[in-house]
Amino acid sequence: MAGNSTYNPTNPVEKWLDDRLPLVRFSKEHLMDFPTPKNLNYWWTFGAILVMCLGIQIVTGIVLAMHYTPEATMAFNSVEHIRRDVNFGRIIQGTHAVGASMFFAAVYIHIFRGLYYGSYKEPREVLWILGVIMFVLMMATAFMGYVLPWGQMSFWAATVITNIFAAIPIVGEPILQLLRGGFAVDNATLNRFFSLHYLLPFVLAAVVALHIWALHVPGNNNPVGVEVKSERDTLAFHPYYTMKDMFAMVVFLIPFAWFVFFAPDILGHPDNYIMADPQVTPPHIVPEWYFLPFYAILRAIDFNILFIDSKLGGVIFFAGSILVLFFVPWLDRSKVRSGSFRPLFKPFYWVFVLNFIMLTYLGAQAAEGIYVVLSKIGTAYYFAYFLIILPVLSRIETPAPLPTSISESVLSKSAS
């Protein structure tokens, strides 16, 4: 797809630079003239929105690190100091905290878009795998960032999540001590989490570059899932999609700003305004909303499976719920990419979406009664969707007829 640029430097300075480091040519090929399918809908704007989110987190984060103290007795107060005393600190800290939630909201939409339109299918498997790696990096970064304010929820989230590693047979306990730097979560843990929380976003940015590289080799997927066949199917990225993406960013920033300015704490927990106390666990500990579906899966396994005890079982399902995403390109063998042309796939997909929302709800409820039963059903469907439904559907389904090209599908729509 690259090499479509018409860049032809005339200015001698540009020509001199182009022979040594073709920076302008590269930008023109990949940021301006890049041929992009002309039928992309608004679900395709979330890639750009995610880049913006990462940028917001890095900029606000670097500023916060100028005022934050990663020390167990001072961390909690330093965050309060930022919110009360530092100029605009309330807004900057609020943007960083709300920004994490908005980042996850956008990434979930981006992932579900990929799952519906089959964006993981050949030849975009590596693109998808890089995406899953970024999702894992995001979760690690967000978790460690949540520990930094050193409130009760921070402390107990750190305790519970590091304890997950203790479930690994034999080496679990040494790994747990290595991660914590002590027998319990303490100052050493806080310090290293701060160090890694600062590092990982830059690793993430590097993988974003690979993700975009892997995108620009085959080019974008699109809502009909038919590959680009001629120039008539595409538009230049700039100005058509730069403008569309920027419009979507502005719309996305409206709820973002509402949270920051009117309800910066609505997504958090009051318990996190109590300083960390290793002697007392809050009566109801809940992770941030974006971890709830996976938390529900972790809790759903409260029974032993053969020789695997309930704790290890929960951890295996918890890790498996993310690892299974790596294999989606090989589990869904249907040649048709877009869900729009797959009559059987569609209902199962939407049940999967509703099931994911149900798991989010269940993760926030107490682990008792009907909630436990529903969590088990939800967990079963989550895994069945990937491991049974997708492979079976790709064998038995008769897809609807596909348009011969992107431009044909666009024209038939505007004619009707």
Next chain:
Amino acid sequence: MASEATTETTKRDFLFVATGAVGAVAVAGAVWPLIDQMNPDASVLALASIEYDLSSIEVGQSVTIKWRGLPVFIRHRTQAEIDEARAVPLSELKDPATDEERTKPGHEQWLIMIANCTHLGCVPVGEAGDFDGWFCPCHGSHYDTAGRIRRGPAPANLVLPDYEFVSDTLVQIG
């Protein structure tokens, strides 16, 4: 690159493998300190043993103390609690242990346990749950009056630290 392909082992092959092996050892040696620095440091390990005076804990009372950064329950059990724990048949237990195994002979009224739920490490609430012992609010594990797991996702009984009675009222943990 005109050298002929040969299947014979030469001195050069040996040097190649030997250099690679030495290089791998050097890399491992350089990486190990960078990993080991994350393990508990000398100041953390120095706090590994404490003494606690039990004389102020009345029957039916519990305290939570800190040992190696971990919370530890010390419960002065009532006779009813001891009897209840002893009446449970081992076949009903997920992680079988008798009440005697969980206390020290002659000091059966004292139950000393690390206060982290064996599931994911929350501190359970005392005198709660369906077995009159502890209840973990995080994921709903119930422990009985000997701190044994009875129901819920936790795989094991509350962990006993190494401890011994220095006298009838003084206990050394660690």
